Amino acid sequence: MDLENKFFKLNGDTLVAIDWSNVYGWHDDLGWEIDPDRLFEYLNSYQEIYQKNFYFGKDDNNKKTEGLHQTIEDIGYSLISKEVKWIPVYLEKSHFKKVIRKLFDTLDKLKVSNSEISNKLYEITKKVENLPKISIGKRGVAYSLSNEKQLKEIYDLIDKLDKTLKKLNVNIENLQHQLIKPVKRRKCDFDVEISCDVYNNLNRMKAFMLFSGDGDYAALVRDVIKKGRQAIVVFGPNHKGKEYDSITKGLFLCSVNKLKEFIEQK
Template sequence: MKDNNFELKLNGKTCVMVDWANVYGWSHNLKKEVDEEKLYKYLKKYKQIEKINCYFGEDKIKIKSKEFLNKVEKIGYNLITKDVKFIKIFDDVGKNFILKRKCDFDLEIGLDTMELVDKYDIFMFFSGDGDFRTLYDRLVLKGKFVIVVYMYGCLGREIWEMKKGIFKTSVVKLSDNIYKKMTSAVRPRRD
């Protein structure tokens, strides 16, 4: 694989917030997974990036969840985690309950960002979530620059419509060297 030779222009101290559930969710559209270690190494090549937070929930039932969290921490990310909740919802027929995994970090990402606002010039978010519009607006009002890394088809309209103080780029433009092979768990199904 060769690199896309795309370079981010970082003109100041930078903090990165990675919502790993979002990044992992991009694998369906990407047809490959972002590799947590390769992504970290890619980001660390920028000397302006001083902090990289990774947000991901721990599923106490699955041992692979704890293994992943240990790996992410060992790589060097500042790991922020909490327990995954399981919410009962009805199936499509409306007769049976199924358990849906839920572990949203929007609040934690927003609070952490505002706690760090005076320490960094640039905030980079790996999430296309439209719920962050208010956070981004406040950062821009405080004179901060916002970078949003997203996957095509996974960027909220609210973010797409922002024009000032923000740079939006698809993850596919960053580097060809941040991916791992697809696992069977995320490969498109063949019917």
């Protein structure tokens, strides 16, 4: 790659850390995907980059991840991996507690309203049954309430509405039951591993390039800057933590869109 096409100006020996779970999640907002092979080729064009660490969890229930691990090693990255954990999270006991409580209250009110409507339909049925067998007219058009076919249509409609409301109440109860069940949250953070690798490389590392916009790394990046190293954070659109806003000096923030021509999957 020609020097003029290089985007970064590195201060010396550079360690690159790629938090792949974070990076892979960018593609929905990007509208394009990052090719690990092309990314490696691009990073390899910088002679200052001496190590390219690729952090990605291993999920025994997902065969695709196993294949990706082998691919990453074949490309030439230093792969750092560990088992993915699936942590049960109870929505009603998490930071969603207030939202879930409001949702439950709304659903309860909806069930009450449905029951009230159902009762009104029953009252209408009784009133229709008690109507005298006469004809009424409006604007010159007469309707015979003694007509059995018409009465049957009215009863069928009321019965259909009643069944729909009862079914809706059952669905609401099922939804409420599902909301109190735990959901499994994927957990495979590499904060500790990346931090350890950074500190183990301080003697050689003059620059640190991180592919992740996760704000959890802001403290690490801030410390790297304090130690006199160059810090570069590559992030995806809508994936940059607000924690980086407080770092006003020494940090170079780069949208991954600026690297699209070099690393987009073809």
